[in-house]
Amino acid sequence: MTELLQNLIDGLGRGSIYALLALGIAVIFGVMHLLNFAHGELITISGYAAYAMFQADFSWYVVAPAIVLVSIAASLVIEWVAFSRVRGASDFTLLLTSFGIHFLVSSVFILYVSASKKQFPRPGWVTNTFAVGDLSIEVFDAVVIGVTLVTLLATVALLQRTMFGLALRGAAEDFDTARLMGVKSNSVIRGAFALSGFLAGIAGIFWLMRAGNTAPSAGISPMLSGVIAALIGGMGSMRGAVLGGFVLGLAEVMLRSRLPDGIAPLTDGVVFLMIALLFIFRPQGLITVARAERV
Amino acid sequence: MKLRKMLSLIFAMMLLAAACGDDGESSDTTADAGSDTTADAGSDTTAAAVDAPPSAESLDIDTVLAADLDNCAEAPSGDPIKVGMAMDFSEVVGFVDIPGSKLVPYVAELINCAGGVNGAPVEVQVADVGGDAAQAAIAAQELLDWGAHFLIGPPFADFALPILQTTGGQVPLFVAASTEPTLADAAANSYLVSFDDTLMSTAAANWALDQGITRAIVFTEGEGIPYSGYNPDVFAQAFTDGGGEVVSTQTYVWGVDTDFSSQVNEIAGIADGTEVVFSAALAEQVTALRGQLEGQGLNDLTYIGTDALDATGLAFVENNEGIAHTPHVSISPGDRNDTLLANYEAAKGEALESRGFMALYVDSMFLGIQAIVDCGCVDPAEIGEAVQNISGFQGLSGEITYAGTGGIPPKSVPINRIVDGEDVLVDTK
Structure with a gap:
């Protein structure tokens, strides 16, 4: 029982980061019908910004908020420079554009910075633990879960209690009708990218704290986790994205801990097999979204 | 409008630069x-x-x-x-x-x-x-x-x-x-x-045995997988042949994982603190793993890795004190x-x-x-x-020397260790 609870906490900690990433992807998918494979590049760019700041002797207290700001700024720049040029194009064009951004960002860092990983210090408390009964809980997991809950509550408040949130939800439901009702598409889309960047920034702080380094392809792993979590939850569903993040995190930790030694190296393969089975029996993901055609 | 055009132009130039840098010419x-x-x-x-x-x-x-x-x-x-x-x-x-x-x-x-x-x-x-x-x-x-x-x-x-x-x-x-x-x-x-890997990981196992260590925790990506799995295989075999015991074998994703929570929880229930931890992992992975193990109170474990630690800058990462590795050259x-x-x-x-x-x-x-x-x-x-x-x-x-070999030179393996922040040669196998 203790081991199960321990796995549950570890899984929730990991799943919290996935949930934030998936929510950012779901927000963009909701308004643009774009599965944004460039989402992870926000963490790559933020990681290099963090590295530069550590080189200038800034501490995590300064670097952490800077990561969020850089992520928001990068998200808006990517939208402005790339996605706004192909707005209204087919889903496939949007998808290719997001791949293009991903490869462009990686290549720029390889060409003009380095192919090597750039190291920076992890905060000292990342690996500290505290005991609750027989459980040994990492401070990091507790902080991640707490911050994620606050962020999700703030996001819910933003979506439920502001005009922007109303417009965003309306656009996600039916963009054409929302525009006819006076919703400005530019504002909604840029707002969505800013929100997506904010969520990626929060996730990026924890991802980078744990990793202690960045690299040109640092964004691939978080991007894949976020996309898979969003798919598990049901593309376009923000609640589903959060749920998918927690499910993915728990599945990874539980399987790695409980699979027999002989097949433990296949943990990721088993996770993907389970996802494949989910899509066979429930192709729309965990939560079904009534979807209208987006612009 | 001009600004938009200028940004588009910059974007196009960046695309061109990236393409030129990756076209294999x-x-x-x-x-x-x-x-x-x-x-x-x-x-x-x-x-x-x-x-x-x-x-x-x-x-x-x-x-x-x-x-x-x-x-x-x-x-x-x-x-x-x-x-x-x-x-x-x-x-x-x-x-x-x-x-x-x-x-x-x-x-x-x-x-x-x-x-x-x-x-x-x-x-x-x-x-x-x-x-x-x-x-x-x-x-x-x-x-x-x-x-x-x-x-x-x-x-x-x-x-x-x-x-x-x-x-x-x-x-x-x-x-x-x-x-x-x-x-x-x-x-x-x-x-x-x-x-080669065989010589490298055998040297690591023998060094650990020389330190009087008889219990090992091995991290692998999977049996037989080149480098990330083969080196742990060799280490485990050599360590066991030398009289040691592998008390735990854990899996991870090479080059990716920096969260070892589930593995660390399992190790915490097995280790007595005298073990050597071996992997072919990268520097940031080994130091992340070490941090999490120390968070569980396992402060006296010995760590040794492969040439991947030198390749990924072990000497320059934090929390590296005492970690041993097998570089190709010990530079003085x-x-x-x-x-x-x-x-x-x-x-x-x-x-x-x-x-x-x-x-x-x-x-x-x-x-x-x-x-x-x-x-x-x-x-x-x-x-x-x-x-x-x-x-x-x-x-x-x-x-x-290549004469009489199949193309693998029989070289000695330096064992380096981070001592007082310096990456120093401590043995040669």
Whole structure:
């Protein structure tokens, strides 16, 4: 029982980061019908910004908020420079554009910075633990879960209690009708990218704290986790994205801990097999979204 | 509107720059032949007896390294020795191949500055394999078309094997930074320059046993997987054969995982704090794992890893004190490797990002040239035969012998450890 609870906490900690990433992807998918494979590049760019700041002797207290700001700024720049040029194009064009951004960002860092990983210090408390009964809980997991809950509550408040949130939800439901009702598409889309960047920034702080380094392809792993979590939850569903993040995190930790030694190296393969089975029996993901055609 | 157009233009230029940097086109980094003044480049070009003492006609490395680019010998004027470098500039192994492809042309400059090799200049051409197997074959073909006498290739079978298929075993290939035993095959003209994984992980196991450690925790990516799984396999076997016991085998994703929560929870229930932790993981992974284990109160574990720790900058990451590893070269201040790297930095205005692996790249070129000196030939197939007869070559990375081997030089393995923040040699196996 203790081991199960321990796995549950570890899984929730990991799943919290996935949930934030998936929510950012779901927000963009909701308004643009774009599965944004460039989402992870926000963490790559933020990681290099963090590295530069550590080189200038800034501490995590300064670097952490800077990561969020850089992520928001990068998200808006990517939208402005790339996605706004192909707005209204087919889903496939949007998808290719997001791949293009991903490869462009990686290549720029390889060409003009380095192919090597750039190291920076992890905060000292990342690996500290505290005991609750027989459980040994990492401070990091507790902080991640707490911050994620606050962020999700703030996001819910933003979506439920502001005009922007109303417009965003309306656009996600039916963009054409929302525009006819006076919703400005530019504002909604840029707002969505800013929100997506904010969520990626929060996730990026924890991802980078744990990793202690960045690299040109640092964004691939978080991007894949976020996309898979969003798919598990049901593309376009923000609640589903959060749920998918927690499910993915728990599945990874539980399987790695409980699979027999002989097949433990296949943990990721088993996770993907389970996802494949989910899509066979429930192709729309965990939560079904009534979807209208987006612009 | 103008701003939008300008940003679009910048975006297009960035796309173009990125595309140009990744298109696999080879770049000619031919080393300049030295100029004026006089100096003897070294020995004559007669073929050496197979088992002749290498000192009789060996490349004079010290003379080369002492060359002053501001005061060169008479420029060599013979037919050039062509060194082809098929290097991976992608993130996969760019962290060693990029600095390696900078240092080798610099050393070729030094050779030419010292008068060349028996009056022949050395030319180096670099082609990018771009992290892609198909591109690796194209890069190799470009270098063969250029007339390379031998090739220096990237580590990892993904890229080295397509190069071997392209050469068809007709041109010697030195897989500079690889420890993968399957890439060495003298019959296919493919050679490791370093010790292999078997020797490396056996040395790590024996060192741990020498410390009086009898319990081991092994992290693997899966049995039999090249490098990330094979090294733990070898370590576990050697450790057990030496009387030790592997008390826990954990899995992880090499190069990716930095959260080891589930593994650490399991280890916490097994370990008594006296164990050695072995993996072929990267520096940031080992230090992350160590942090999480220490968070569980396991503060006295011993850590040893492979050459991946040196490749990924163990000496420069936090929480590295006491971690042992098996670098290819243990560099001390003022030694030949340190001097070469310092001279490169002074000449080129930039420090190379990798240090310990660089000797392997330079030795690859030296070995190819030595074979040409030995056989007095320029036919790649004959050069390959001469490579197979090299014995006792004193390179920057240690003594290298191919004679009587399958292409894996039986080298000693340095054991380094971070002591008081310094990466120091503590043993040699």
